[in-house]
Amino acid sequence: MVVSDFITELKTKLPEVKIEAGYLHTSHLGNNGQAVVFPKSEQEIAEVLKFANRHGKKVNVMGNGTKRGFGGLVETADLLLCLAEYKGIVEHIVGDMTLTVMAGTPFKELQTYLAKFNQQISLDPSNPEYATIGGIIAANDSGPKRLGYGAARDVIIGLRMVYPDGTIIRSGGKVVKNVAGYDMNKLYIGSMGTLGVISEITVKLRPLPKYESVIVLSFLEGDLEEARSFVRKLLDSMMEPVALELINPTLSERLIGERLYSVAVSFEDLESSVLYQQEFVKSILPRNAKVKILQQDKAESFWNEFYSISPNGVGSEEKEQIEAALKIGVVNMDVFSVIRESHLLEDSHNVLVESNGGLGHGLCQINLKGSSDDILSAIDHVRKIAVRLGGYAVVKHLPYALRKQVKVWGEEPAHFFLLEAIKANVDPNRILNDKRFVGGI
Incomplete structure (x- = not known):
């Protein structure tokens, strides 16, 4: 069955489902579809997948498209769900x-709604205005506050999934104290939609903090040894920052107007607790550090700006300069090496580098902007840094044409055979987000 006939039959079978021509939604980031389907119910999702699976048609999945440049070696599938x-x-x-x-x-939208009840979801993903909760879970996205909040797996109570054959399953439950059986949620979190379409998510909430502050320390003359000493003292203390982020000079200049290596320390709690922890930070300040303290609205504005810096696929027309984003995982204090060496790429590889790394969890984000050749060379250099430190590097955003030239996920892990076996069992026809995940799964 040719694609045009398949789409015609799909429209006949599901007349209530909106289907548009794929060229209306084509992106240079790839992960496109010859036709785009917009389901409005879980049952419609199931019917579309069941129909595609029966006819052996490939299906790409997206929410609002913020992660469209994250993985994927198929430029255009038969359908974009x-x-x-x-x-x-x-x-x-x-x-x-x-x-x-x-x-x-x-x-x-969720955070705005929950704020009326003084509640929130304890995640801080990039581009929250556009990122959907399903996409965040599928990509296992998190930000600097992962130190205090934890990751998606710490927030998710239960999921409903639509398998490629249209079967609807549930993992986990709807109550916080759910201990029945294996925690199957973890199988789907971060699987990039290759095992099923997440249709429904149940999360546990936490109260909105009564008070929030961000202390930004900028270190003169790039003295990272002073910064390292300060971080050790803070981590060894009884203080509980929700974020402890090292920021390179280029990103620091954008956020606070200081082209210096900076450390952002964020506290959330009762006002008295936050102020007490602020006083402790002041008591261990390095001698030559510049200090800015942002309270409440200014702290919120700082993080809002921070979450908007990553390149994403929403309305991303092809630009003269290529944008790329990498996620690097290393041991906590090795973040200093990653951020320092990534910043040096500005001179050695002629690229713009905005980078930050969590000094309590070891995850770094490096955003690059430059020509194709310089971007590819910089990615290779960053990956070698990560591997040398015993860590890993994943390319989170890159145009399709360049993704074909790099291993987005790096080398296949030792447990790759398990991933292959799970994919073969759940999606034997490989219709769902084909070649989007590790090793071309």
Whole structure:
């Protein structure tokens, strides 16, 4: 069956489902579809997948498209399943502090709604205005506050998934104290939609903090040894920052106007607790550090700017300069080496580098901007740094044409055979987000 006939038959079978021509949504980032389907219910998602699976047609999946440049070696599949219109709150139990929501709901909308109840989802992904909760979970996205908040696996209570054959399953539950069986949620978090389409997510909530502050220390003459000494003292103390982030000079200049290596320390709690921890930080300040303290609204503005810096696939027309983003994982204090050496790429590789790294969890983000050749060379250099330190580097954003020239996920891990076996069992026809994940899964 040719694609045009397949789409015609799909429209006949599902007349209520909106289907548009793929060229209306084509992106240079790839992960496109010859036709775009906009389901509005879980059953419609199941029917589309069942129909595609029966006819052996490939399906790409997206929410609003922020992660369209993350993985994927198939430029255009038969269908692009877009969940942008599959959104809304299914259930919010205020007293139990749990929320069940449809996967296509933008994260910012959820946080705005929950703020009315003094509650929040304890995640801080990039581009929250556009990123959908389903995409965040599928990509296992998190930000600097992972130090205090934890990752998606610490927030998710239960998931509903639509398998490639249209089967709807549930993993986990809807209550916080759920201990029945294996925690299958972890299988799907970060799987890039290769095992099933996340249709519904249940999360545990936490109260909004009463008070928030960000202390930014900028180190004169790039003295990272002073910064390292300060961080050790803070981590060895009883203080509980929700974020402890090293920022390179280029990003620091953008955020606070200081072209210096900086460390951002964020506290959230009762006002008295935050102020007490601020005083402790002041007591261990390095002699030559510049200090800025941002309280409440200014702290929120700082993080809002921070979350908007990563390149994403929303409205991303092809630009003269290539944008790329990498996620690097290393041992906590090796973040200093990653951020320092990545910053040196500005001179050695003629690229713009905005980078930051979590000194409590070891995850770094490096955003690059430059020509194709310089970007590819810089990615290779960063990956060698990460491997030398015993870590890893994953390319989170890159145009399709360049993704074909690099290993987005790096080398296949030792447990790759397990990933292959799971994919073969769940999606034997390999219709769902084909070649989007590790090793071309």
